[in-house]
Amino acid sequence: MFDLSPIWGTLGQLARPEVFGLMLLGNVIGLVFGVLPGVGGGNAFILFLPLTFGWDPEVAIWFLMGMQGASSFGGSLPAILIKVPGDTVNAVAIFDGYPMTRRGEATRALGIDVMSNILGATIGAIVVIALLPVMRSAVLLFGPPELFWVAIMGLFTIALASGGNFLKGLAGGAVGILFSLIGYSSVIGVQRFTLGRDYLWDGVQLISLFIGLFAIAQVIEFCTAEVPIARLTTGFKGFEGLKRGAIEVLGMPGHLIRSSAIGTLAGIIPGIGATASAFISYSVAIQFSKKKHLFHHGNPEGLVAANASINAKEMGSLIPALGFGIPGSVEGALILAALLFHGLQPGPFLLRDQPGIVWALIVSLWISNVFGTLLGLFWANWLSRLMAIRVVYMAPVILVSSLMGVYLVRNNIWDIFTAIFFGMVGYALNKAGFPVVTFVIGFLLGQIAEKYYFQSTQIGLGDPAIFFDSGISKSIAAITLLMVLGVIWSGVRSKRAVTAVEVPS
């Protein structure tokens, strides 16, 4: 075992007023950027990184991690309250958070949100600290063949996430896969569906697709429905609701731990992405739940699955960044950029040469997750009043802010048009009863599965045995098989049940 005492030293830094103040400032910035649809925490990080020029690196880390840690909670607020995700990762929080809000249980949903955020980050932090001595081998366990199986497993969760309509779910997933193939493929060296335009060379931008599917589609919905979100404000019971929600989370340790584990793992193995892991975690939660039929209708378990995995993933993404100096994800890339900016060489020797920085990263990200969330809580009560605003005032604000956010990422006007296009797609999908979840899973994992398939066959020089070389490949393949069998079995069983008794609607 290794020395854990640096944790206390790092925590002690919080006693310095400037450190504490800057972390809180970071929290506030992260929350604001997180809440604005389309303007994710990543934007805040990039905007404010140059500001830290010349600061003591450890202080800068507290400030930057403060933003990072708070933004995902910020993004979950509009997802739960107005069905518009603050960032791509928060889209999953919509499925069960928003129905709760409509039922007048906004505060309960926020309580669940807060608790699962904090606990997800905490579990992630514990795993990261436990893995520090072996972090390099942990990252190296997953190569193209293993990642291929992870992607395949993720794609099979489409079956779980289809809800009642298996065929529509499958069709949505397939269309999602097709959309993911757009762009230049460096595996086979050709452009696909790019219509001869450089714009489509990199494929459909994730943020444009998400803002379209969720924010823009919702704006259209608002404009056609024209009702306030929560028709009757059946009591913001304020603290009562929050407390109830928070306690509820403690009652589902299974979901909490499983979702956090999925998130942390997705952070450690580069190549799956935070958004995909949140969707996978959600689908897997459905499979394990005893209240399957309640998902998409305001099931607290769904909210826990989404939030815990996101925050755990943030912690997990520290591992490849610290172990190899390589970005495992967008969050990891930002952290590396920050280290580089401050003249620190991230890589295999950071833990040996600059242990203070490593511990500052871990502890500050964790602490800022906790503080950022608690800070956001003060807001949440006030924000929940947003629901009473007439949509005629709300829709334009959401539209401008989210399209602005899309534009900010790459300064490319076409990203805005793409978002509008997917807004219409999302609206059509909703109206026709296709589950958006399966479309998104197909989009997130289709091209990834293809890429790792090709890479594996190239690395294995054409021998398919490479797909079953390692124990990990075999286990993931087996889990996938079991999952499929489970879905078939529960399908058979529910059919019997339907024939046996009339299902109460």
Add this chain to the structure above:
Amino acid sequence: MSRLRPWATVLSAMALLSAACAPSAPPAPAPPAGASQPAQPIDSGPFPTKPIEIIVPFAPGGGYDAVARQLAVPLQKELGQPVVVKNVPGGGQRIAARQFQQSEPDGHTIMYGSDTPLFTSTFVDAAEGFDIFSWLWVAGIRGQTPMVAVPGNSPYKTLEDVLTADKAGKKLRFGHNGIGGFLPTQVAFANAVGIKNGVWVGGFQGTADIAPAFIRGDLDIEVWSPLSSTTKFVESGDFRPLAVLDAKRSPTLPNVPTARELKWPGVDKLEALGSQSGFAAPPKTPADRVAKLEKATLKALKDPDFAKWAKETGVAEDLIPSTGKDFGILKKAEYELWKTLTEELKKAVN
């Protein structure tokens, strides 16, 4: 009471948005009429009169972005106007290249990218909307020394081992991220030393995911560039370096011999593989403004704060401060070398 129609508000919001996103186009002083630029310095008026924009064709957080942002600080001091970095990622740098080509040639826009991969990608997909040969080089900034390495646990100890395996029919796997990325360098290397059984494993993003696959032993050999991004893996023993592709040894890896010392075949071609990067100005930028930018850049590269940062991150040893003219000559030689490899590259892609 008249009720606002939701669609009307949405439309007005859209108008607001498009106004906000439209590029602010202040009336820039037009370049002198009859503009097929003579090389004599004409006084084109006071410069700079507004913020200078450095276009970086990659997302924030990469090596180019870091250097541009660090240089922006001393440049600002030299030029007396804010210097901002604008990231225009995507399309294998083509989106940025086109935007840059069309930008106002008044000296307020310069680009800092990696033009060699952009150029080599035109062998497979023709350049549309940009012409690298029309760009004006402001100054040379960074040269990237490549290093040839095998994984730390590889059976190969020298290039001879690799070539013997190749002759015996063993496939040698190289990783890459496409024709506009690391592929050209890998193919050129294999071509120069005479590797016949190269397998080009594509689909990677960059060093970030090629390195773990390499360390795992999923790949056999790789030309890494720049050196500074991989020295940490040499120190940790994850990479076993075979040679540095430069005329002299690298100060950070003094124990790694050069290809010339080892008398590798095709060494002249190998030493030309390192790609150089610098600031470019759009065609027809007035010569006196280019000269002013050149002077400011060369001075900024010597700035003590920048030098300190460069030293700490290992960037310092890649720096090649050079005038626009010298840099242009270097670039020309580089493009000539790549042109000779057009056919090889096309074959490797398909």
